[in-house]
Amino acid sequence: MIDRLIEKIEATKNPTVVGLDPRLGFIPNFIKEKAYELYGKTPKAAAWAFYEFNKAIIDAVYDLIPAVKPQVAMYEQYGPEGIKAYIKTILYAKEKGLVVIGDVKRSDIASTAEAYADGHIGRVKVEDEVHEVYHEDCITLNPYLGYDSIEPYMNHCRMYDKGLFVLVKTSNPNSGEIQDLDIGGEKLYERVGKLVSKWGEEVMGKRGYSHIGAVVGATYPEQGTRLRQLMPHTFFLVPGYGAQGATARDLAGCFDKNGLGAIVNSSRGIIAAYQLEKYKNQFSEKEFAQAAREAVIDMKKDLEGVL
Numbered sequence: 001m002i003d004r005l006i007e008k009i010e011a012t013k014n015p016t017v018v019g020l021d022p023r024l025g026f027i028p029n030f031i032k033e034k035a036y037e038l039y040g041k042t043p044k045a046a047a048w049a050f051y052e053f054n055k056a057i058i059d060a061v062y063d064l065i066p067a068v069k070p071q072v073a074m075y076e077q078y079g080p081e082g083i084k085a086y087i088k089t090i091l092y093a094k095e096k097g098l099v100v101i102g103d104v105k106r107s108d109i110a111s112t113a114e115a116y117a118d119g120h121i122g123r124v125k126v127e128d129e130v131h132e133v134y135h136e137d138c139i140t141l142n143p144y145l146g147y148d149s150i151e152p153y154m155n156h157c158r159m160y161d162k163g164l165f166v167l168v169k170t171s172n173p174n175s176g177e178i179q180d181l182d183i184g185g186e187k188l189y190e191r192v193g194k195l196v197s198k199w200g201e202e203v204m205g206k207r208g209y210s211h212i213g214a215v216v217g218a219t220y221p222e223q224g225t226r227l228r229q230l231m232p233h234t235f236f237l238v239p240g241y242g243a244q245g246a247t248a249r250d251l252a253g254c255f256d257k258n259g260l261g262a263i264v265n266s267s268r269g270i271i272a273a274y275q276l277e278k279y280k281n282q283f284s285e286k287e288f289a290q291a292a293r294e295a296v297i298d299m300k301k302d303l304e305g306v307l
């Protein structure tokens with residue numbers, strides 16, 4: 001997976017990931033009205049609207065970006081219909097040639113992790129039939145349970161050309177409460193970073209980066225720079241740009257000397273761009289997808305400035 005992702009970044013000359021985190025508040029009225037006409041004000045209507053919205057966003061930006069990151073929580077909250085919209089979104093993005101990062105943040109003991117791994121990045125067996133269910137290219141994981149909770153996914157990376165992004169330093173305001181704890185001369189996030197890097201040695205790609213990457217928040221520039229030094233063969237997924245306040249300068253340290261090594265996610269800042277002060281005079285609600293495209297172009301330029 002990591003080699004495919006690097007190729008896509010090189011082809012688009014853009015390390016931007018569009019986060020597909022739809023919320024009803026982001027969906028233009030004309031889509032919602034249609035959804036309610038078809039299905040009433042139900043979870044099915046929300047899921048229908050999400051897929052229509054995502055499809056239009058993907059159509060508007062797929063030629064500019066290497067990857068999308070659907071956030072499963074936004075879909076899961078609407079139950080089975082939401083999950084169907086999540087899977088349909090993934091399949092559509094893949095049809096358009098995009099790498100798909102499922103932001104699912106799973107974590108459990110090995111025997112349960114096997115089920116998550118089979119479902120998300122592997123195959124499930126029903127008697128003599130084998131099925132791929134969720135179709136993500138890679139997923140996010142929480143490392144709190146240690147190596148045996150991650151290992152079940154590693155085999156799938158090898159067998160099915162998949163990847164992982166493991167939480168190391170998250171972008172949220174309270175992440176330091178646990179992740180910045182001093183544990184005998186080093187910070188907990190540093191120890192976790194070293195572990196993730198070591199686990200990654202077992203599943204190296206061909207371009208010097210492992211199929212096991214790390215999530216490193218753009219909102220913590222010092223920690224990002226430190227982790228880049230500690231983890232030279234680990235690709236970073238960097239959330240926190242835009243809506244959470246981080247700028248291109250904040251995340252510059254997450255890249256390697258060749259301007260590779262990281263992909264930067266922006267969700268609200270792109271998919272809801274038409275609602276932002278910066279774009280709302282330029283684009284109407286009907287033009288939400290064009291606004292998203294403009295936001296991607298602006299983000300690309302912004303990142304180029306620090307690479």
Ligand SMILES: O=c1ccn([C@@H]2O[C@H](COP(=O)(O)O)[C@@H](O)[C@H]2O)c(=O)[nH]1
Pocket residue numbers: 019021071103169170171172215216217239240241242243244265266267268269
């Ligand atoms: O440390 C983390 C890990 C994951 N996320 C996720 O990324 C997006 C960010 O959305 P924005 O709208 O661009 O703020 C969202 O899905 C988070 O769950 C993160 O922000 N930080």
